[in-house]
Amino acid sequence: VPPVVAIVGRPNVGKSTLVNRIIGRRQAVVEDVSGVTRDRVFYDAEWNGKPFTVADTGGWEYGVKGLDAKVADQAERAVDVADAVVFVVDATVGITATDEAIVTMLRKARKPIILAANKVDGQSQEADAAGLWGLGFGYPYPVSGLHGRGAADLLDSLVDEL
Numbered sequence: 568v569p570p571v572v573a574i575v576g577r578p579n580v581g582k583s584t585l586v587n588r589i590i591g592r593r594q595a596v597v598e599d600v601s602g603v604t605r606d607r608v609f610y611d612a613e614w615n616g617k618p619f620t621v622a623d624t625g626g627w628e629y630g631v632k633g634l635d636a637k638v639a640d641q642a643e644r645a646v647d648v649a650d651a652v653v654f655v656v657d658a659t660v661g662i663t664a665t666d667e668a669i670v671t672m673l674r675k676a677r678k679p680i681i682l683a684a685n686k687v688d689g690q691s692q693e694a695d696a697a698g699l700w701g702l703g704f705g706y707p708y709p710v711s712g713l714h715g716r717g718a719a720d721l722l723d724s725l726v727d728e729l
C-alpha cells in the first residue's frame with residue numbers, strides 16, 4: 568500500500584490546484600466559489616520513482632457557523648490517515664483565523680509536515696512566503712500550484728519524508 572499524503576488548508580488556498588499539479592492531471596475539483604470539493608478524494612501519484620496516494624480535502628460550506636472548527640476537524644481526520652501532510656497556505660493573504668485553527672491542530676500531529684506557501688506565482692511574492700517561517704513548520708516552500716513554480720522542490724522534500 569503506497570503512503571498517503573494529505574493536502575490540508577482552509578478553503579481557497581489552492582489545495583485542489585496543487586493536487587492537480589502533483590498528479591499531473593486535471594482531476595481534483597477546482598472552483599472559484601469554494602465549497603464544491605468533495606469530502607475527501609484520493610489520487611495516485613508518483614515522484615522520483617516513489618508512488619504515493621494524495622488525499623485532497625475540502626467540501627465545507629461557506630457561511631456556516633463554526634467554519635474554523637469544521638475546517639480544522641476535517642483536516643484532522645485527513646491527517647489521521649496520512650503518513651505525511653502538506654499544509655497549504657495562501658502566501659499572498661497570510662495567516663487567517665481559519666488557518667490558525669489548522670495550525671493548532673497540526674502542532675499536535677505527530678506527522679511530517681511540509682509547509683506550502685502557495686500562490687507565489689513570481690519573485691514578487693517570495694517575501695510573503697518567507698514571512699511564514701514564523702509558523703514553526705520549517706521552510707515555507709514557495710510554490711505556484713497554478714503555474715508549477717517551485718513544485719519540484721516541494722515534491723523532492725515531500726517524498727524524502729515518505
Ligand code: GDP
Nearest residue numbers: 578579580581582583584597598686711712713
Ligand atoms: P482549494 O479550495 O484550497 O481547493 O482551492 P482551489 O484549488 O480550488 O483554488 C482556489 C482558487 O485559487 C482558484 O481560483 C485557483 O485558480 C486559485 N489558485 C490556486 N493556486 C493558485 C496559484 O498558485 N496562484 C494563483 N494566482 N491562484 C491560484
Ligand code: MG
Nearest residue numbers: 582583604625
Ligand atoms: Mg478544493
